[in-house]
Amino acid sequence: MAHVAVTGGAGFIGSNLVSALAKKGHHITIVDDLSTGLASNVDPNIAEFHHISLVDPIPLALALENAEVIFHLGARGSVPRSLKNPVATHEVNATGTLNVLEIARRTGAHVFFSSSSSVYGRNGALPKDERMWMAPMTPYAASKLSAESYMQAYGSAYEVPITLLRFFNVFGPRQRPDHEYAAVIPKWIWKAMQGEPIEVYGDGSQSRDFTYIQTVLSVCLDAMERKVTHEGAINLAFGNRITLIETIDMLRKHFPDLRVNFLPVRAGDVKESQNNPVLLKELFPTVIPTDFEIALGETVDWLKEYGQSVANGPSVSD
Secondary structure (H helix, E strand, C coil), rough: EEEEEEECCCCCCHHHHHHHHHHHHCCEEEEECCCCCHHHHCCCCEEEEEEECCCHHHHHHHHCCCCCCEECCCCCCCHHHHHCCHHHHHHHHHHHHHHHHHHHHHHHCCEEEEEEEHHHECCCCCCECCCCCCCCHHHHHHHHHHHHHHHHHHHHHHHCEEEEEECCCCCCCCCCCCCCCCCHHEEEHHHHHCCEEEECCCCCCCEECCHHHHHHHHHHHHHHHCCCCCCCCEECCCCCCCCHHHHHHCCCCCCCCEECCCCCCCCCCCCCCCCCCCCHHHHHCCCCCHHHHHHHHHHHHHHHHHHHHHCCCCCCCC
């Protein structure tokens, strides 16, 4: 079994990954500053926890020095949040990634990094593939692209083993639904549960390649177990182009009285998103994605039963 570190391990994707790693018997270290992650997501029986920021290199190095594998999921998320405070977004997402890579350069740890489909930005061509040009529209996207560049540079210049996974709209259980920058699916479900109208920025024709958390975990675990490396990014989405209106129609099966308020288009929002999963399927041929409507239903059921456990976290504001 490996010693695996997870930055952002108290967050949505990170805490799910920690649970999956624990089931396989790995020794786990979590690094999280709890700015958006939840202390309640940390089980001291399965992981060693360090309350540390990615921008503090010395304590970060001490926490990660013995890790053989680092899943670098910690980040300052949200496009709107980055528009309000671009410097803080850069420091955590770009400089924080550089700090992690400096540690891996010394220790030889394999670094798995979670980037974002937002790096494509103004490139409107569909479906996306890893060879396309990127044009970030927001500081968040720019910070992720900068981190991608550092990942590839350290892989090339210092032979740090890297796996760069570019996430597309991940959703599922444990995702916080209740703050200003919450992702659209948990936020909508949470508002529907309270009998409140949901908000749509634009006419709802925008599309996303929503990816269920269990699919992400399957790829991450497979990549670690087989030591999958790649010199460039790997888009982690299976080409399921779903519009917001279609998503709302599916939600109405769970919330028949769902009300919708349509608002002006929000700055920085990408109109369309869809991946071409050729590379993903080539590298991870055994991973089968969960059907979107089934995954949406499982997320609704989880939030109805356990939503309060993730709805009282730290304030997320700028």
